Amino acid sequence: MNELVEHGNPQNWYLVLSTILFSIGVMGVLFRRNGLIILMCVELMLNSVNLLLVSFSAYSGNTEGQVFVFFIMVVAAAEVAVGLALLVSIYRNLASTDINILSKLKW
């Protein structure tokens, strides 16, 4: 598949790596109940996507991918700021960051 690459690592490796990182992030979200760690797992997932985008950008010689990564970072930073504020607010009200306590939103 990658015969055309003159030398260096095949791009597939990056695909596999970011897939694995993404899956670990998803697993973390499913596995943990602490809101803070779920937030961190989300960051991990975002980063795996960033890595994928950078690799595509690098292998196809197109800068747009990196610009996109830059914007994702911006969004991630904003998201963390708001997310942590939410977490602080939740903790202040419920004295816990366990997401399973937040089960008011049901029938």
Place this chain on the structure above:
Amino acid sequence: MSSQLIFFMLAALSIISALFVVFSRSPIYSVLWLIVCFFSIAGHYVVLNAQFLAIVHIIVYAGAIMVLMLFTVMLLNLNKETEPHKTNLIKFAAIITGGMLMLVLLAAMRSTELTTYVAPERMETGFVQNVGMKLFTDFMLPFEMTSVLFIAAMIGAVVLAKKEKH
């Protein structure tokens, strides 16, 4: 060969640290392992010749976001293991689901046909100059708009986190 070696070392480091993020008992360790993971990803960026992003990545994630996380952990006094254990069934289900997702994604990757012509070491796409040119010409408006987003996020964070008056 050396680039392959670097890749595998970095990949191993990022996967292991990511696993530790998920499986650490104490939140503070999770945060620290995540920082390690981010550094390894920054290493990948360097290998891919994206120096600008690597620097930004370290500054934003390791320097800002993770510090914020750490502060939150300490502020909320979360560093001890307070999390009640989930049942084994849920843990098992989580791991199975995550694994299956990975399999599906990998299967999807396998069927892609990548048409790469140039090795990243030769490319100059990731240089500050090139990224800067793109950002300040084609992506001028979105770039400026991010400042609006940040203001909104800042105000939102302040409103959400401030003490409610009873």
Place this chain on the structure above:
Amino acid sequence: MDNFINLTQLITPASLIPLFPLLGFFITALFGKQLKHFSGWFASAMILLSFGLALHLFLNLPANQSLNFNLFNWIKWGNINLAFGFLIDPLSLVMLLVVTGIGFLIHLYSIGYMHHDEGFSRFFSYLNLFIFFMLLLVMGNSYLIMFIGWEGVGLCSYLLIGFWFKNDSYNDAAKKAFIMNRVGDLGFLIGMFFMLFYLGGLDFETVNANAINYPAGSSLLVAITLLLFVGAMGKSAQIPLYTWLPDAMAGPTPVSALIHAATMVTAGIYMIARSNLIFALAPFTMEVVMWVGVITSIFAAIIGIKQTDIKKVLAYSTVSQLGLMFAALGIGAFESGMFHVVTHAFFKALLFLGAGSVIHAMGGEQDMRYMGGLGKYIRITWLTFLIGTLAISGIFPFAGFFSKDEILAASFGANKTVWILLSISSMMTVFYMFRLFFLTFSKSFRGTEEQKHHLHESPWTMTLPLIVLAIFSVGAGFLGMPAVMSSTHYFSQYLAPVFEGSKSLITEHHHADHGTELMLIGIALSAAAISIGLAWSFYVSKNQIPEDEPQGLSKWVANKFYIDELYNTIIVKPIMVISDILFVLVDKLVVDLIVMAAAWIVGFTGRTLRLVQTGNTGFYIFAMVIGMMVLMFIQLVY
């Protein structure tokens, strides 16, 4: 060339005419609460502006010219192209002036009459809307635009009859008017479909141009004109669709004057006059129109004799006069019919407004048995009412004399039986009008002491329209003097271009010579004098008051020949029975079952599925990831 420029300059003012009342409607409807009593003045000003524009058109439109323009293409479908456009010609100009002129006076009158009503602004918004639709009706250059106005005035009539909607019987009257009009409108609508299908369009020009190609009396034209006439019967209250009009008197009196006497009910006459060419091509329909008109005229006049409600008398008189106009149209004397529309608009509006002034003075009492001797208390109303009564009676030189005489002369030339019947109807008209006048204004007061104390003349906003209308009721007739008095008949000369096409088709249209004409005038006047004398002897000399429970034949007449009850038995009751059966069989058993089943299924699914909403965030994330996975898997496999 010069004329051409003039005509295009008139397009803007012409299109503005209906816009002012529409604007007035929106503003009084939306800001009525803020405007308070100013809304009445505002609404009147809008109508005055329209009147001014109509006058401008009247003065500047060259004689023998008409202004026909399309504002935009409305419906384009296959070969059919229906445009939204106006036609300004002498006929529509006459109607425009009548509608806006009398409309303005009645607006002004309403400011005084409705002053204490809580729905003051609502009333004026309806009135403005009515004027808007009426203007569309008379200005439209196609049957479609006319139909929009036609339906719109029906709606406004409904809204205004049921204006005091807290009273159930008023609402019933409104519904009755609306439903009866629907019956007629169905005829109009089917007639329009026929025209669209066979005559290639709906605008007057196309219809007329294509209708010429059919032989006179062809079944298609007869069908179309009969259907149109059904519409006219509904709107203009002819037998058998007349019973709504007397009930329509439930609305405020200015409404009765404006809508149910002066303007809307004459829409049927206008429509037939507008379609004079196709009607002239269908002699059978003309015959039907004539006989329906004659019978309605005499029938309504008989009922009018025994009514005791002041507005009911006027309502039956309106039905009767409309019958007279239809008879004129049926004979082929289109200008005479239109002339009577105009003079009738003046004196009937005057009579209704006068009646309103009386009711106002009496504090809401409408029964003539409790009036009497009012002439002393309300001088202006008394005088103007007398003028109106003389005008409707056809006494020289009041307006009604000229128009009615013209119709009678035309009918004498066409059909002697019709002439006799119409003369009898006119005699009865004179009788019941003077009966009304004497009972109301002469002798001594028969009401309560409290009412007597309350008697007062109306404010100037009410008396001014009375005076203006009285002046016109005296003067309007001189526009169309019979040949024996003047060589030019201004009115029919002005309208001549409109009826040019149909003139040659109507055979029995020969002018009576001067001697015959004088004889007819003499007969009409002496008949009127006899009627006045009879009314005087009954209600002044003998001082009769209509008894509460009339016996024998007069009981039948007082109860309007039980026509309402008849309709109730043969139409309303069976419909009710059928509706009840359908309600039980179809509605309850079929429709309800389906609807309830659908509702139950939705409810059941909802109740079951909501158990999924556990509120547990972890569960939601699981569901999300698994769903994502399944989607990707499907994408991958297929």
